[in-house]
Amino acid sequence: MxxxxxxxxxxxxxxxxxxxxxxxxxxxxxxxxxxxxxxxxxxxxxxxxxxxxxxxxxxxxxxxxxxxxxxxxxxxxxxxxxxxxxxxxxxxxxxxxxxxxxxxxxxxxxxxxxxxxxxxxxxxxxxxxxxxxxxxxxxxxxxxxxxxxxxxxxxxxxxxxxxxxxxxxxxxxxxxxxxxxxxxxxxxxxxxxxxxxxxxxxxxxxxxxxxxxxxxxxxxxxxxxxxxxxxxxxxWVRDDPGSVASLDPELEAFLAAGDPPVFVGFGSMPTPDPAGVTRDVLAVLDGLGVRGVVSEGLAGLTADTTDRVLGIGPAPHDVLFPRCSVVVHHGGAGTTAAAVRAGVPQVVVPHAADQPYWGRRMADLGVAPPPVARKDLTAARLQRALEVALSPGARATAYALGERVRAxxxxxxxxxxxxxxxxxxxxxxxxxxxx
Structure with a gap:
């Protein structure tokens, strides 16, 4: 059949x-x-x-x-x-x-x-x-x-x-x-x-x-x-992701060179001002003293590569997210699932459709701060959200949820x-x- x-x-x-x-x-x-x-x-x-x-x-x-x-x-x-x-x-x-x-x-x-x-x-x-x-x-x-x-x-x-x-x-x-x-x-x-x-x-x-x-x-x-x-x-997750998906050598080298970075990417969601969003993201990462991986996606978040930040194209989430400290994303069902399974805290920036729901669920489950709608995203709001996501409590809760879901x-x-x-x-x- x-x-x-x-x-x-x-x-x-x-x-x-x-x-x-x-x-x-x-x-x-x-x-x-x-x-x-x-x-x-x-x-x-x-x-x-x-x-x-x-x-x-x-x-x-x-x-x-x-x-x-x-x-x-x-x-x-x-x-x-x-x-x-x-x-x-x-x-x-x-x-x-x-x-x-x-x-x-x-x-x-x-x-x-x-x-x-x-x-x-x-x-x-x-x-x-x-x-x-x-x-x-x-x-x-x-x-x-x-x-x-x-x-x-x-x-x-x-x-x-x-x-x-x-x-x-x-x-x-x-x-x-x-x-x-x-x-x-x-x-x-x-x-x-x-x-x-x-x-x-x-x-x-x-x-x-x-x-x-x-x-x-x-x-x-x-x-x-x-x-x-x-x-x-x-x-529904492939049980062989590592056998068919690998990270770009430059990304692999960046991950190995320091602490787990914050991932920032909005997947298939464009944004009216990609340069402004990228500028705010980089300023917040620098202010918090954390490394970052910025995914271009359809939002066009293009970041110049430094020793603290790496701009990337498409990358397999199931392989990348477990090696990050926080995942900042748009709240798509698939991206949310990958972040949950990775056992890492999240910051959800919903754009449309069901994305606000996933942002609320992540906050209610204790693995993310309250979602920040795309139209309300500012550097100050992103920094406050990341401070919550980087806290020991959020990390412990996300790890426990990831273990349950991966089972x-x-x-x-x-x-x-x-x-x-x-x-x-x-x-x-x-x-x-x-x-």
Whole structure:
């Protein structure tokens, strides 16, 4: 049986699927992973077949609508949402054609947040009320279901309380998400002569689709009001990162030359003033007397190399973070997971979407100070946050949390759940024998 994994999105949306794909291969499945063409290096060497989509990701993010959309997150989320929908609309035809071709040749599909509605349209039965034409599972890396429990839902108005307000607000967020991600699914339904998806049917489809949440229960507490089809695992991490990923020799030499540095990088999040952010970061590191590694990323944080600071390009987080003293990052799900597993304190500077949630969770767990929103980031706020993160208490708490999370086998648990679903042995809701 061939399983198609859909990794539409940034590196953080692709890398966990590589780990799942490896585990499924060991169980005897043929596995292919589709992702933007320029993320093939994330899949390389894993043994999982790579199916490049017919467009790149990082190029559009560095310029044009993608850049403007993500930079908008530092100003207003309304503008961010509007521009992100334009980005999704611009890729809708290519995405629908690529995924349609790949789904046709697969026996089962694992979709993500950006492709769930598209796959639901492609696998929709000819008559209402029928089953999808092929097994379909949903994989997500943040708790996106409506919930009253503020610490268990990515978007909550009362994040540290249990309230109907949280459920209502996160339900509204679901409507916004469908509007953002629906263009490719709408196109497929139009081609097939199907009606446009309504939100009620969208939520019903999501609730009955077997769903895997790839986030440690030690970080995301399970919620009593999650749908029965949801199964939570630990993080999905390759168990062979050291064998396929190594650090650049210059970075390796810098790490060996002194105390563990502070890592600063915002991943795929651009910033309107990279020179100003870099200047503030370097001033704070110098004032605290600590060494630093500054990652360029899409923010363009370019730092001149000195004996105290090293500017770097992409580097494997699973290998680098355990050798750092603190990780300053944007709060993406994948980067947060890597920092948690590394057992080091964090400073979270959220830009958009679910990133404020991860910043709050890190603070609530005692491994980070309260998050500092990108629009509020100043040298003074960064220094105060780093002083907290560098404290002995934060280090001890982060180390203990990392030990607990590393003991989990999230990718293995997820692969066993996928196998149980496909073989008809999964208990409870979501069980289905393939035809």
């Amino acid at each position: 061939r399983i198609l994994l859909l990794g539409m999105g940034s590196r953080g949306d692709v890398q966990p699927l590589v780990a799942l794909g490896q585990r499924l291969r060991r169980m005897g499945y043929a596995v292919s992973l589709a992702a933007p063409a320029d993320l093939g290096h994330v899949v390389a060497g894993s043994g999982v077949d790579f199916e490049p989509l017919s467009f790149d990701l990082e190029g559009p993010l560095r310029e044009g609508l993608g850049r403007d959309s993500l930079r908008g997150s530092a100003r207003t989320q309304v503008r961010e949402a509007r521009l992100m929908r334009e980005v999704m609309a611009g890729t809708a035809e290519a995405l629908a054609d690529d995924v349609g071709r790949l789904v046709e040749s697969a026996d089962a599909v694992v979709s993500g947040a950006l492709t769930f509605d598209l796959v639901d349209a492609l696998l929709a039965p000819a008559h209402r009320g029928g089953r999808p034409t092929k097994p379909h599972l949903y994989a997500v890396f943040a708790p996106v279901w409506p919930s009253a429990h503020g610490d268990s839902v990515a978007l909550a108005l009362r994040p540290r309380a249990t309230s109907w307000v949280n459920h209502a607000w996160s339900s509204l967020a679901g409507r916004v998400a469908l509007d953002l991600f629906r263009p490719a699914g709408d196109l497929v339904r139009e081609r097939r002569g199907l009606p446009r998806q309504r939100f009620r049917r969208y939520t019903a489809a999501a609730e009955r689709t077997p769903t895997l949440l790839a986030a440690s229960p030690g970080v995301v507490p399970p919620a009593a009001d999650w749908p029965p089809a949801l199964r939570q695992t630990g993080y 989990e086998d999230g990718a293995g648990d997820a692969a066993r759940l996928v196998d149980a679903y496909l073989t008809g042995t999964a208990p409870g809701p979501g069980r289905r024998r393939p035809s």
